[in-house]
Amino acid sequence: MEQWNKYLDVAPEVAEALAAGKPVVALESTIISHGMPYPQNVETALDVEKIVRDNGAVPATIAILGGRLKVGISKDEIDYLGKKGLNVIKASRRDVPVLVAKKEDGATTVATTMLIAALAGVKVFATGGIGGVHRGAEVTMDISADLEELAMTPVMVVCAGAKAILDLGLTLEYLETKGVPVIGYQTKELPAFYTRKSGFEVDYRLDTPAEIAAAWNAKLELGLKGGMLVTNPIPEEYSMDHDYINKCIDDAIVEMKAEGIKGKETTPYLLAKVKSITGGSSLDANIKLVFNNAKLAAQIAGQM
Ligand code: PSU
Ligand code: MN
Numbered sequence: 001m002e003q004w005n006k007y008l009d010v011a012p013e014v015a016e017a018l019a020a021g022k023p024v025v026a027l028e029s030t031i032i033s034h035g036m037p038y039p040q041n042v043e044t045a046l047d048v049e050k051i052v053r054d055n056g057a058v059p060a061t062i063a064i065l066g067g068r069l070k071v072g073i074s075k076d077e078i079d080y081l082g083k084k085g086l087n088v089i090k091a092s093r094r095d096v097p098v099l100v101a102k103k104e105d106g107a108t109t110v111a112t113t114m115l116i117a118a119l120a121g122v123k124v125f126a127t128g129g130i131g132g133v134h135r136g137a138e139v140t141m142d143i144s145a146d147l148e149e150l151a152m153t154p155v156m157v158v159c160a161g162a163k164a165i166l167d168l169g170l171t172l173e174y175l176e177t178k179g180v181p182v183i184g185y186q187t188k189e190l191p192a193f194y195t196r197k198s199g200f201e202v203d204y205r206l207d208t209p210a211e212i213a214a215a216w217n218a219k220l221e222l223g224l225k226g227g228m229l230v231t232n233p234i235p236e237e238y239s240m241d242h243d244y245i246n247k248c249i250d251d252a253i254v255e256m257k258a259e260g261i262k263g264k265e266t267t268p269y270l271l272a273k274v275k276s277i278t279g280g281s282s283l284d285a286n287i288k289l290v291f292n293n294a295k296l297a298a299q300i301a302g303q304m
Helices: 012-019 040-054 075-087 093-101 110-120 145-152 168-177 209-221 242-259 263-277 281-301
Strands: 008-010 024-027 058-065 068-071 089-091 106-108 124-126 156-159 182-185 204-206 228-231
Touching (some): 008 012, 012 024, 012 058, 058 110, 089 093, 093 106, 093 110, 093 145, 106 110, 110 156, 156 281, 168 182, 209 228, 209 281, 242 263
Parallel strands (some): 024 058, 089 106, 124 156, 182 204, 182 228
Antiparallel strands (some): 058 068
16 A cells, blocks of 8 residues: 655645645755755755745745654755765665665755655656766666656756756657656757757747646646656847856766766766856756746636
8 A cells, every 4th residue: 555645744835735626836955955066055945945936935845854844844954955965875766775764864966856855745846957878878878767766757847958977869869758847948959958949949939837737737638647847948138158057067977977977976077167167157057947847837827
């Protein structure tokens, strides 16, 4: 028998909103511990919660704390995860059973945040970028569990596309195989996180939060399993130069290979390396696009 309920702690404010059918937006915690340095990670996480509120929804930052699956954590808990940084375990789906049984902490990736959000009944989730098919995956088989989660778990993920640290073409192919709709918000081109353009097309361009919510509702009513990926381009004024950022990413990948970084360390390594190569300017862009996604996610949740 399924007894997932006994592992879940939903914050009272989130539980009340869900019970009343009010909009809730899930937020992840790997972006706090592994995606950005302290203290910008904590400042950003708190600002993102405020943006969700300002746009009419209740934020639910998700993490595993002392083995509990938390939906909605406190300011102090966000600060704790931000300070502990890389010393918190980056928790993907496969890490959940052991962390829960050992009563340990885990920062939830997109995959695990979706999993826990779905248990609580939260339908919309905002983040920066998702994991995907890594460059060279035809040899390494490094394909993020985020894609598999999108294939099976009913949560909409609002992101700024995926970073060119990934193979974007293969990532789109994988999502197609798994039946995951990839929506561009006011664009037909897949955004590439730091830039609005990637050279790849999304499946559909939808222009309003209401249109996106309608597609979601149709998917649920049809009984189609899995999530939906909404890609929201970084605002023009914060987007980075395409050639410059791609050169930085290529350099970061060369260094990663030289250092022999593999597996779950790959993504955090590349995020930190790109930040240092760009002298921190990529971090500013990263923060701005997360804000932009939080706003759109709250607006979509309000239309569901
Ligand atoms: N991409 C980003 N920022 C991030 C991540 C990805 O631009 O913080 C994090 C997310 O938590 C995502 C995870 O779910 O990295 C993917 O890791 P992996 O490639 O190991 O699945
Ligand atoms: Mn991986």
